[in-house]
Amino acid sequence: MPLVSKRGNELTQSPIRSLIPYAREAKENGKHVYHLNIGQPDILTPKAALDSLKTFNDEIIEYGQSEGKVSLREAVASYYETFGAFIEPEDVLVSTGASEAILFALFSCFDSGEDIIIPEPFYANYIGFAQVTGIHMIPVPSEIEKGFALPSIESFRNRITKRTRAIFLCNPGNPTGNLYSKEELTQLAQLIVEEDLFLIVDEVYREFCYDEAFTSVLSIKGLEQHVLVIDSISKVFSSCGSRIGYLVTRNEELRLTLLKFGQLRLCAPMIGQHMAESCYPGRVAYVAQVREEYNSRRLYLHSRLSKMKGVKCYMPKAAFYIMAELPVNDAEQFCKWLLTDFEIDGATIMLAPGDGFYIHKVAGKKQARIAFVLDVQKLEKAMDILEQSLLAYQLVMSDQELEEVYK
């Protein structure tokens, strides 16, 4: 029997992958599982988007342009103006979700064996994308005590070598819920220009900032030739399954290179593009309402977590995640135990173990990502379960494990 490739064999999987069989078993045994582990919003997709499917009148679902529908690119360019980012429709390439955008970005900015510098924790799938493109991820630690704020500029500078091609950020942050300020980004911009690097920023959570305004790197002067933004309608318009994302850059050479990868796969999904277009006209009211909903959840979640003994947390500024440190010696074991050995009134919770969001696994060993993709009523039950489970788990841990927790 022929064997699969080494790179296929060694490809790192999602941090929740190992838990899925246990979640399935729990459900088969009749347990209800509150999913706080995934970035799948429970928010309704805009009605205009769903209605647009009913008025899709093409008689042939043809290939479109590899760069995306002109009318969609115009809508996106105009949308970005509201963030102080004045770009042309030509600067926008439509991708098959942010996932494809990340792949094209890495292929276009890096050759195999080159380095990307990235604050950790980060979106876990970046690891897989770096692996398939042969890129070394050079992590810069950020600290839970500071709410995972941008690490010092020096800590980025210290990691730059002749193999470094780009700094990569996720802003607002998944899994951290952090938001980088205009000041932080402007400082980083200087380094980017000095070292002549690309600055690639995943801005898919851009609409969900609760206390401060969002700063897109597209709005920062002097970075025009350096910035590549990755975006998506998945989270903003609760349309993850439509697989529509964007690559935005004013760097023409980069854009033409990204487009070559786009041409190789012919085009992004055309029905999804048609749908995406219809999201923009009514977006202000829609997004305001969604933001308010997430904000209530955020405040509730934080109020509960901050009262739990031994839990280290912070107020997330954006997105719909919090990365909490739990009083356990191994969060993955704890997450598994939640599914296999714990329940209250026939229900349990599923969290994403923290170490999958790190290169330095040990830094995330006691952490877990909690997504607030359930309404406050459900979050209340989920937090009751978490609170009780943490107490119960103290009794399960050995003395040695307890020592690891409180050392």
Place this chain on the structure above:
Amino acid sequence: MPLVSKRGNELTQSPIRSLIPYAREAKENGKHVYHLNIGQPDILTPKAALDSLKTFNDEIIEYGQSEGKVSLREAVASYYETFGAFIEPEDVLVSTGASEAILFALFSCFDSGEDIIIPEPFYANYIGFAQVTGIHMIPVPSEIEKGFALPSIESFRNRITKRTRAIFLCNPGNPTGNLYSKEELTQLAQLIVEEDLFLIVDEVYREFCYDEAFTSVLSIKGLEQHVLVIDSISKVFSSCGSRIGYLVTRNEELRLTLLKFGQLRLCAPMIGQHMAESCYPGRVAYVAQVREEYNSRRLYLHSRLSKMKGVKCYMPKAAFYIMAELPVNDAEQFCKWLLTDFEIDGATIMLAPGDGFYIHKVAGKKQARIAFVLDVQKLEKAMDILEQSLLAYQLVMSDQELEEVYK
């Protein structure tokens, strides 16, 4: 300004890419261009598929399973039975078009630096996919005189080294319109088993066979652990823009590896999957009608081409392409000249230059791919233009060029 990657810079583009500006200019100057250069059918998408969009009732367009919708995988497995390929729904992974399927296949079967053996000419984008995955394409010449039939088994065997992981076929063939027979495939199967290779077959044109029945490699005994089929609804159901394809294999280890790449990009487009599902119930009548339409065009095209002086052609057995050899010294120059310097009654034609479908460029230098994606009435005009233009081009070529044509 930071520079793009070498791999981005060096990525080979589609053979028609260089002609696009000339086609655009021709149109801007008021010329009508008959597009025989692309694989975009003019056939209507099944009405059931278009109607299915109007009954898409999800309120949230959520991520689906990375392997694809269960109901779609069931429909596909059952569809394959009609080709004598008895597979389980679990053997089918839904991809974002055949393009993504090719990428996942190469990542999963090959490490960088390994070899893939493939008859040429082949679908031009395979070159780009091999480049981004770092795979060496080892072409096996096939001959226009034999209608690009499968090269001898020995010619495959002679190219196998310790770096070889798979033989790759496109059956029915793009750009050739050839169909590999059961006998040819069975002979190749022996070699595959002997050498313990994967056999990857792109079967996206499977429904358009005009004289003989199609043999899927999934129906060949003994190849169960070796075969990986790439498929798509793009051509069969004239739904190129929906971006729905399939990866089909009974090799469990391979399937789990392919799925890891699938998980990295989360899921294939969900609305497209919903639409794809609705294509299957009425497929027999739909496909029969489409096949008949293509068949009329095929017969017409062949009758015209075979009467043109100096044109070398053959009767394509399948798909909707013919790779013709033209009495010109450089088909790319001729294709450009058609757009810039030739017209009849304000119209011209666009063809795909042949050399882009070859590694050995010189073998395709006088060839062009003609797609019969226009109805017979339009094909008549297009063939009039081709006939006249070839005569006119004789006068344009220098003595030296003419000598190259007729040597």
